[in-house]
Amino acid sequence: FCSVSKRRSSECKGTADRRGEVGGLEKVRSLILKAGIPSATTSPVESLERGKWVKLICGASFEDVVDIRNLSMVYTLAGVDCIDCAADASVVNAVNEGIEAAIAVFPIRRPWVMISVNDDEDLHFRKAEFDPNDCPEDCSRPCESVCPANAIYFGKAGFSEV
DSSP, X not given: OOSOTTSOHHHHHHHHHHHTOHHHHHXXXXXXXXXXXXXXXXXXXXXXXXXXXOEEEOOSSOOOHHHHHHHHHHHHHHTOSEEEEESOHHHHHHHHHHHHHHHHHSOOOOOEEEEEOOOSOOGGGOOOOOOGGGXXXXXXXXXXXXXXXXXXXXXXXXEEEO
């Protein structure tokens, strides 16, 4: 597998041969051909019209570019119609890199890319931030059960974020 999105699989073949990954890519191509992914022949507009629209929601607050790139690649190969991501240049680039990597594996149509913007009021965008050292040692941790985003977790070994 070639990590540079601009390259096509033929340019990566030598590198993949040395690592023994060409067989894996061929298996993926074969599986895609066998499964007959509908999006290979339908556009996102047709998916909407048929009620078969599929969107990967990374959302406005998810910014792990490695995970986003990989998810974008896998979901593009699976035939997703749209990928929703944060309004951050590195995140949008990661989505596009994942899409290009998928197209290098199999000539599938590009999904749409949707940019989500944080409005500062939607609970889905809120992130819990606080210093656990500010909590008294005998605290019953009421914040954990009432956090609207379920973003606070106190594990057995002390505080950790989820």
